[in-house]
Amino acid sequence: MSNKILVLGANGNVGQALVPLLLARGEQVKAASRSGKAVAGAEGVVFDYTRPETFAAAFDGVDRAYVMLPTGYVNVCALLLPVIEAAAARRVKVVLQSVLGVDADDAIPYRKVEIALEKSGTPHVILRPNWFADNFHTFWKAGIDHGSIALPAAGGKSSFIDVRDIAASAAAALGSARFDGRAFNLTGPEALGYAEAAALLSRVLGKPVEYQAIDDAAFIAALTGAGVAQDYGAFLASIFHPVREGWTAVLSPDVETLTGEPPRSLETYACDHAPALGGSQV
Template identity: 75%
Template sequence: MSSTILVLGATGTVGRHVVDGLLAKGEAVKAASRAGKPVAAAEGVAFDYARPETFGPALEGVDRAYVLLASGYVDSKGLLLPVIEAAATRKVKVVLQSVIGVDADDSIPYRQVEIALEKSDTPYVILRPNWFSDNFHTFWKPGIDHGQIALPAAEGKSSFIDARDIAASGVAVLTSSSFDGKAFNLTGPEALSYAEAAAILSEAIGKPVTYNAVSDEAFIEMLTGAGVPAGYASFLASIFYPVRQNWTAVMTGDVETLTGKAPRSLKTYAADYAAALKA
């Protein structure tokens, strides 16, 4: 019986840590990306959501898969449902990286992907992370460079989670069947406004960074001006509504349940990533 784990988005924010964590546990890993490059000691395999002909070769010899949709894509249902189906047909256990809060309404596309997985006849675990701490050294990095993070979050709070804690949770559920058939809401240890987050980042990098609460329209204009496609800019603006409602301030013990360790604080993230935040 095969015992290999396919990791999608293996060169990305969460996937690279999932690969590292699985290799450290001695698991055989196939690292999937469009480029198909090896990641650390894991063999690389070419995979593209938009090219279903890549699914079969990627799933060959695989019994478990970490499935996520890369950032930059809006059509979660259209792109992930065929992947889930291909995995379920082969009885591959799927660990789906979803998004916190999507279980509030069954009409939300990500929730529909979850439901399809729940109804499939294959083992699964759903992980729903909150906003990543890592966004500060990726998406919001230009703002940090200019000393001001401008977002349509009003004064809403989020319990930011470190991608390393999402990955550690993924490794835990991929390497145990104890959590199968369940969903976990992954959060950091404290709910912070973006103004509070900016103060923490300022201190870590030794340079003033403030937060500017902007409107959806101003945010979309800023993103499209920086070259982000209009559809994705509107999508990003729309997902700040739950932040303004403070729904993302929720804190759970799920990371600790899965990994045995408390999740990292934003302060720890900022200290560990100070060089990347300053670069």
Template identity: 65%
Template sequence: MKKILVLGATGTVGIPLVADLVARGESVKAASRGAREFEGAEAVRFDYTDPATFAPAFEGVNRIYMVMPSDSLEVEACLLPVIAFAAARGVKVVMQSVMGVAADEHNPYRKVERALEASGTPWVILGPNWFSDNFHMLWGPAVAQGELALPAGEGASSFIDARDIAASAAAALTTDRFDGQAFTLTGPQALGYREAAAVLSRAAGRPIRYTPISDDAFVAMLQGVGLPEVYGRMLAGLFSAVREGATAPVSDGVEVLTGRPPRSLERYASDHASALAG
């Protein structure tokens, strides 16, 4: 049986994706820079910045899940060589992109999507909305303090549970029915950050308050915890789409791919109540 290579296997989506594929009986290579061990999968070292790691990782593989590490801004430099490598071997690529990038042909994720579509190799593109999991991961320290300050204004987002992204990716990897298609992945309902904070508060059993702030205040706050200004500006830029309502639509992508509806923010919060409780 040909294997599935999961890049970013130690990531927010990678961890549940490897588990999902192993549970389906697939033969899985779990790739990370440290070749971390995974139950039921073969650990392999892979580094986007080190092409010498590509050939051993692709050995015996006919499908890959490709994700951009969220701590890097070098989207094209990271992903285009992997697409070229996969296409030269006829390996199918399931790419985790970002919801809404098709509206801007200059967006680096969009340029990579275009390159994949033109590569000649089978592909599926997944465009998830903001992850619910950010509340205990990216924004975890703020949530632990009970003070979530973001430049999201009163904009709503149909937050998606990382487990539903993983299940969608697993479906795209294990059938050719969805090849050549792009899917927007969202949760079942759009909520503003004020409503989301109320959901988190109920699950955590303590108050978590949302305060809308300016882009500059947000960037300064991130710099205060050691993040570079350029990264803060990139994140702040994403929130302008939230304020403009671009992250509010609800899609049927998860249901089409997996055959069941996506998890609600309430479900996410109750399943992560102890992490949210701080």
């Protein structure tokens, strides 16, 4: 009988938070990664988006799957559409991690994947998270260490979402059929500009952190100088356009609809991650 949940990206930001939540709910989990190592007590399985020959073993015994694309890939449709097809062919329910705002235009690659899933006939839930709060202790950590977060966000605000709230939303969507066929926008409880976020981090961490608004060219140059591929740097710069336009300031009730709990604030995120953020008051 198929009653396992396949979690793609199980070693990643969302996956590491999601796997223990599913295990705590008594679910059987197959934790997918390129190495196939076990994650947090869940059975490990080899899965590689770029190697479709790994899909069959990963989907074996599975009735639900958390599908996401790891950071660093720009070929969204080429990598995700075959996974959606493989899931739908087995009538596996897909909870898809998409991106806030992609429903603005059907030509956006992530929206194309959403549409393919909607048309596939397999049960599904779409989750569209806003910018992760957790980017501050990953992508923007080097800037925090130097006291300056430099981004092409101008004065745009974002309702940053804590990865733990994405994971809790995913666990709810995977654990019940109540939300099937729907899409949910996952945001934090407040919209903050990067200057406000930097001030908050400075206060919580007990050290100076400022925000420096830069243009796309300076941002891409900084990223490529740090070893990021040119096309991914350009992609990252492009996704600050919605921030500058104010589109990422939206507040959604959907985390609470899914989980029964309000989403965590950026302050809660910062306090809980102070060691990872390099705080001096920890």
